[in-house]
Amino acid sequence: MQIPLIRLQCGVNSYDWGKVGKDSAAAKFAAATPSDDFSIQEEKPYAELWMGTHPSLPSKDLETQRTLLDMVQDNQALLSTQISERFGHKLPFLFKVLSINKALSIQAHPNKKLAEQLHAKDPKNYPDDNHKPEMTIAVTPFDGLCGFRPLSEIAHFLNTIPSLRKLVGEEQAKNFESTIKGQETSEKEEDVEANKKALREAFTSLMNADKEALASATESLLGSAKSEGAQFAGEGGPSNGGKELADLVIRLNSQFPGDIGLFVQFFLNYVKLKVGEGMFLKADDIHAYLSGDIIECMASSDNVVRAGFTPKFKDVSTLTSMLTYSYASPTSQKMSPADYPYVTLNAAAYSSSSAAILYDPPIDEFSVVRTSLNKKGAKATFEPIQGPSVILCTSGSGWVSVGPKRERCETGWVYFVGATAELVIEADEGEEMVTFKAFCELQGKESQL
Numbered sequence: 137m138q139i140p141l142i143r144l145q146c147g148v149n150s151y152d153w154g155k156v157g158k159d160s161a162a163a164k165f166a167a168a169t170p171s172d173d174f175s176i177q178e179e180k181p182y183a184e185l186w187m188g189t190h191p192s193l194p195s196k197d198l199e200t201q202r203t204l205l206d207m208v209q210d211n212q213a214l215l216s217t218q219i220s221e222r223f224g225h226k227l228p229f230l231f232k233v234l235s236i237n238k239a240l241s242i243q244a245h246p247n248k249k250l251a252e253q254l255h256a257k258d259p260k261n262y263p264d265d266n267h268k269p270e271m272t273i274a275v276t277p278f279d280g281l282c283g284f285r286p287l288s289e290i291a292h293f294l295n296t297i298p299s300l301r302k303l304v305g306e307e308q309a310k311n312f313e314s315t316i317k318g319q320e321t322s323e324k325e326e327d328v329e330a331n332k333k334a335l336r337e338a339f340t341s342l343m344n345a346d347k348e349a350l351a352s353a354t355e356s357l358l359g360s361a362k363s364e365g366a367q368f369a370g371e372g373g374p375s376n377g378g379k380e381l382a383d384l385v386i387r388l389n390s391q392f393p394g395d396i397g398l399f400v401q402f403f404l405n406y407v408k409l410k411v412g413e414g415m416f417l418k419a420d421d422i423h424a425y426l427s428g429d430i431i432e433c434m435a436s437s438d439n440v441v442r443a444g445f446t447p448k449f450k451d452v453s454t455l456t457s458m459l460t461y462s463y464a465s466p467t468s469q470k471m472s473p474a475d476y477p478y479v480t481l482n483a484a485a486y487s488s489s490s491a492a493i494l495y496d497p498p499i500d501e502f503s504v505v506r507t508s509l510n511k512k513g514a515k516a517t518f519e520p521i522q523g524p525s526v527i528l529c530t531s532g533s534g535w536v537s538v539g540p541k542r543e544r545c546e547t548g549w550v551y552f553v554g555a556t557a558e559l560v561i562e563a564d565e566g567e568e569m570v571t572f573k574a575f576c577e578l579q580g581k582e583s584q585l
Contacts, residue, residue, distance in 0.1 A: 140554025154183030168548025278428030296370030532569030
């Protein structure tokens with residue numbers, strides 16, 4: 137019987153927004169595993185390393201070159217009967233590294249029902265029928281636009297950025313202001329629904345602005361951003377107002393001149409993540425990542441509805457109709473990681489402040505554990521779980537073991553671990569060994585839903 141510890145060869149996608157050459161963590165991690173058909177080209181952007189069974193870019197067993205999808209379909213025990221019955225004979229999650237050099241599209245991922253409808257209607261642009269909630273963990277400092285701002289902040293910008301108000305339209309702007317007045321933070325169901333309706337109408341109006349009006353508004357917006365500096369967008373506004381927003385306007389316009397996204401940012405939270413911070417985005421949550429290297433885990437899907445900051449297919453009507461229009465401060469999307477309880481650290485690990493931290497979103501498909509081992513001999517032993525795992529080493533080196541099988545593990549190396557296997561990670565000397573383990577285990581998730 138094969139021991140369920142398999143070193144993977146993982147593919148990398150080249151998109152225009154990716155970091156270039158060896159600046160891309162996605163490319164460096166891909167290049168760490170031998171491949172006849174991949175070597176880093178210094179002028180080429182590398183955006184995403186994919187780890188999983190998604191048919192668009194399935195990972196392979198390094199030794200046999202069989203796809204991981206083939207392997208788990210042939211051997212259901214690698215996933216567990218429970219996971220196979222619930223999600224089909226494939227990994228329920230897709231694990232990624234994103235290396236972001238410039239804005240990637242203003243987007244949202246459809247819920248399950250909408251994904252099925254879009255795939256049936258337009259399989260070219262919506263290649264599968266699954267939903268795509270996702271989690272992001274910063275490997276380097278990250279910034280992005282995520283979720284709708286508190287309503288008072290949007291109202292502030294409508295009053296202090298004339299070009300924004302003109303694009304939204306005076307009638308829609310006034311309707312938004314009068315609807316939310318006095319109930320911006322109300323939790324009454326009827327107030328929340330009225331607020332969401334007004335937000336939807338104002339945002340939809342903005343997204344449907346004609347090209348001529350957008351060009352004129354962009355010229356005005358850029359002029360204000362360049363001339364007003366710290367006074368941009370008025371006094372007493374959101375904490376990330378003034379110069380930070382002015383600089384962001386200039387930066388984004390240099391990447392996507394005259395794009396509607398220059399104005400969308402005033403509706404969305406501007407979020408920064410420090411290394412190790414994470415956030416969770418539900419299906420139908422709007423976002424646009426701007427820069428940084430991140431670990432990303434999501435339900436296994438490649439469905440994206442785009443509407444700005446992209447040369448790809450845009451579907452404005454679907455995006456504006458699908459969004460939840462939930463509004464809140466960015467802290468509502470940030471995660472609160474905690475110690476992972478099902479791991480044992482040895483004495484060497486405890487003496488060196490090593491840790492295993494769990495990022496656990498309120499969905500069934502995935503969770504992620506970040507393990508840091510700070511000295512040679514520091515060891516983390518993970519109890520067996522009733523589901524599969526994928527492990528990526530992002531720094532340092534050491535060993536991974538399942539039963540008697542002990543394998544080298546270095547920066548960029550990726551391993552698959554089958555269900556019910558006890559996993560041991562042990563650090564070598566030198567740089568701190570950091571690994572991320574994405575896994576699926578249904579037990580205990582029900583209480584979160």
